[in-house]
Amino acid sequence: MVKICCIGAGYVGGPTMAVIALKCPAIEVCVVDISVARITAWNSDQLPIYEPGLDDVVKQCRGRNLFFSNDIEKHVAEADITFVSVNTPTKTRGLGAGKVADLTYWESAARMIADVSKSDKIVVEKSTVPVKTAEAIEKILTHNSKGINFQILSNPEFLAEGTAIQDLFNPDRVLIGGRETPEGRKAVQALKDVYAHWVPEDRILTTNLWSAELSKLAANAFLAQRISSVNAISALCEATGANVAEVAYAVGKDSRIGPRFLSASVGFGGSCFQKDILNLVYICECNGLPEVANYWKQVIKINDYQKSRFVNRVVSSMFNTVSGKKIAVLGFAFKKDTGDTRETAAIDVCKGLLGDKAKISIYDPQVTEDQIQRDLAMNKFDWDHPIHLQPMSPTAVKEVSVTWDAYEATKGAHGVCILTEWDEFKTLDYKKIYDNMQKPAFLFDGRNVIDPEKLREIGFIVYSIGKPLDPWLKDMPAMA
Numbered sequence: 001m002v003k004i005c006c007i008g009a010g011y012v013g014g015p016t017m018a019v020i021a022l023k024c025p026a027i028e029v030c031v032v033d034i035s036v037a038r039i040t041a042w043n044s045d046q047l048p049i050y051e052p053g054l055d056d057v058v059k060q061c062r063g064r065n066l067f068f069s070n071d072i073e074k075h076v077a078e079a080d081i082t083f084v085s086v087n088t089p090t091k092t093r094g095l096g097a098g099k100v101a102d103l104t105y106w107e108s109a110a111r112m113i114a115d116v117s118k119s120d121k122i123v124v125e126k127s128t129v130p131v132k133t134a135e136a137i138e139k140i141l142t143h144n145s146k147g148i149n150f151q152i153l154s155n156p157e158f159l160a161e162g163t164a165i166q167d168l169f170n171p172d173r174v175l176i177g178g179r180e181t182p183e184g185r186k187a188v189q190a191l192k193d194v195y196a197h198w199v200p201e202d203r204i205l206t207t208n209l210w211s212a213e214l215s216k217l218a219a220n221a222f223l224a225q226r227i228s229s230v231n232a233i234s235a236l237c238e239a240t241g242a243n244v245a246e247v248a249y250a251v252g253k254d255s256r257i258g259p260r261f262l263s264a265s266v267g268f269g270g271s272c273f274q275k276d277i278l279n280l281v282y283i284c285e286c287n288g289l290p291e292v293a294n295y296w297k298q299v300i301k302i303n304d305y306q307k308s309r310f311v312n313r314v315v316s317s318m319f320n321t322v323s324g325k326k327i328a329v330l331g332f333a334f335k336k337d338t339g340d341t342r343e344t345a346a347i348d349v350c351k352g353l354l355g356d357k358a359k360i361s362i363y364d365p366q367v368t369e370d371q372i373q374r375d376l377a378m379n380k381f382d383w384d385h386p387i388h389l390q391p392m393s394p395t396a397v398k399e400v401s402v403t404w405d406a407y408e409a410t411k412g413a414h415g416v417c418i419l420t421e422w423d424e425f426k427t428l429d430y431k432k433i434y435d436n437m438q439k440p441a442f443l444f445d446g447r448n449v450i451d452p453e454k455l456r457e458i459g460f461i462v463y464s465i466g467k468p469l470d471p472w473l474k475d476m477p478a479m480a
Helices: 013-023 036-042 054-061 072-078 104-116 133-143 164-169 182-195 209-240 244-252 273-286 290-317 345-355 369-377 406-410 430-435 452-458 471-475
Strands: 003-007 028-032 066-069 081-084 121-125 150-154 174-178 204-208 326-330 359-363 400-403 415-418 442-445 461-464
Touching (some): 003 013, 013 028, 013 054, 013 164, 028 036, 054 164, 066 072, 072 104, 081 182, 121 133, 121 182, 133 209, 174 209, 204 209, 209 273, 209 290, 345 359, 369 400, 406 430, 430 452, 461 471
Parallel strands (some): 003 081, 121 150, 326 359, 359 400, 442 461
Antiparallel strands (some): 150 174
């Protein structure tokens, strides 16, 4: 019986291992993590992450061939295949700060695997890691191997939060990179055999290690680039009276381009896009390719510009000040159907409004008040480090309240900002919201979820990203 162990019980490790356990009943799968609270949650009725369909999968397998444990060393020692799915945060200090991935957690995992292993092992990179990480991990394992053979594979995940379970059930591709040696090929085949339980053979791609590592960074960079491209066009649409939805639809009809990732918004978020592009930039710079590095930097610059442009639009529309005004924020997660707030555009928008002394009331169906307060008190890139290392500033967020109801959040507000495209925001009673707001009532749609014309009929002054501007907004140009 093959035994699989996964170090790291987060957004990648938990769902991936749950699906492997479901699809491979003959394989014993154990997910281990240093966090007692996280493992306790995985073993409870209230899982630590929200992902549609995840509950069902975990409940079918847990206790049968899927286990969650804090006894890391025991399960790593017993495993034939060990996945490493630990955080690779962006360094906040030292060499490469603000760009390069911090491999502290990865390195300590590798040293621990070497220490406890009593039999040959396949070690699989599952975290998003910079190119050549496998080489570094290989060196740590071989120099500490005590005669045991380790094979390193790169098996990057391509999950989208909100659809992760479907993505795992029916992946576009599974990518496995390994050494081009007889032992390396054998290890690749062993992992291929696991996925072959449910993934068609033609969707399991095998490459060398570096191609697999770089493919993950490149895929996320290309996706982020599409969002920044349409967001750059959205600014031009507002300036000229074009409608970005119509432009994106026309562009997406070209079969060479396709329609996905062409929705203009307040900006992309999530744990991967920015981090992976910064990583790509750093690798390019280290390899003497400044022109390539600058090209990818621009994708992030446009994303930051889109968020500050949105804040400027809010402030300028409301007579150039939001000081003391209540602004309702609908949605805090970085996208719908997830409770994940890492790098969400809402953080920068809220901080921008707080900087102008606004009072903010936030509603999100999946994000807790505790998480929101922590996100707003944090420095950039701190979110990816363990909670006990994160700074807490009680004074920073006194002007923020969190409610569990959209109508409560918007009551008495001067303006409403929609920052996540939750389906429920499309069907709210906007007449009721309008009646309970200060007048003039402003609505700033950062996700283009509402029909601006219908809301204008109710009486709102509406700003939708990339859509023709309300006459009011034309008279109140956004500040530079």
